[in-house]
Amino acid sequence: MKKPMLAALVLLLGASAAPLGTACAETAAQGIEQYREMLNEGGNPADLIVMTGDDLWHEKRGPKHASLEKCDLGMGPGVIKGAYAHLPRYFKDAGRVMDLESRLLYCMVNLQGLDADKIKKNAMSGKGDYSSDMESLVGYVVTASKGMKIDVPQSNRQERDAYARGRQIFFHRSGPYDFSCASCHGSNGQRIRLQDLPNLTTPEAARKAYGSWPAYRVSQGALRTMQWRLKDCFKQQRMPVLKYGSQASIDLTVFLAVEANGGTMQAPGLKR
């Protein structure tokens, strides 16, 4: 299934760019956009992964032989509708602000008795693997917010502090390249090679970008989550490895999500 899709991309890119002596970047970008639309009409490959997540959510698993049906993602036990559009948020029982992934981890550990380190280690699927349990569950939960308004709360000190720290992290320049998130995502109309870079400090671009993650990455044949997105950005920034579910990863997500408030959840999206 993966191969024909990639072939289609190559064809489209080739058809739009190669024969033109005056080939310009816009043409190739349009090719990718066309390809995206074409795939959307036929359904997103993430749909299958979402179905796996649906099964996993209801399946009795772990030493406690429990499902996740009592997992409280912020809207009450078992409620997934709209949960992602209101995350990250502060959870009193855990005493911390959590994004979807750290909250799912919390439920898998506390309700099902599963091993936290093992889940974290396997959270991101490897090359050629089918989606991880975490990716599947994320896909399932995220889909239940499709079409809903992003409305991430700033209703207590913990959530407001998380935003303030996340904002500082977004602008934090360091490392051998002197990059911050803002180096690439702080101005309008910027591109790395042919890849458009959304200006995440403007509401319109922030809403569009945040609302399209998590997303199925065609080039990787995998559903990628927000934790993956941030980890990979930091890697390209030449920073060390962002720990899964770490405080910085969640605070930065709070910043990005709150900047995107008012937008519409479209995830799981579809990316190159």
Place this chain on the structure above:
Amino acid sequence: MNTLRIAPLAAAMALSLLSANSVAADLVAGTTHDAVIKELKASFSEKGMAKLSRIDQSVMQRECSQAAMTGKPLSKEQADKIMAAARASVKQPADGKYLGDWKAGEKIAQSGKGWQYSDNPAKPAGGNCYACHDMSKGEISYGNIGPSLRHYGKTRGTSKEVLEYTWNKVYNSHISNACSVMPRFGAAGLLTETQLKDVMALLFDPHSPVNDDSVKVH
């Protein structure tokens, strides 16, 4: 006596925190700069050449981060100080020659390898110039964060001044723009002196794809 009584209590509390589901003890509170640095250090792990020291900031990194976040530009003194430090960081080529091999330079300009935790430090890094610059007619996959460098040498010539300015700019872009977003390819040790010369040749050699539109880059 007080401490004797408190110690077991504290130990018991610590234990209960560990065993209970609450893991909030590992969190950083507050929003100060120091809190954020502490948070970042706890949130990343070292791998390969990417050590936690990469989180620490130089004066330039810190002041430029602050300026970008607040939207308040650097004061003239701050900017002058950063640019002066940048100028002082530049080392001219040991043999006084600025230009190497443009073909090697083109490879460096195309390559985005290097300095990530997954990269092999023994292998030469790239400069990834095309990621941000339009450089040659034949390469349509270029970014636009930096200015176009098409016909760079053709339009500027190869006077000593132009060569030296360009060397300095690639070596440390902060010489003339305090908060430049371009990596400091010489000052930060990202490219070797030989590699910098090769990139210079790409910019100035009349037969390079930068200056000669008929040269194919792939």
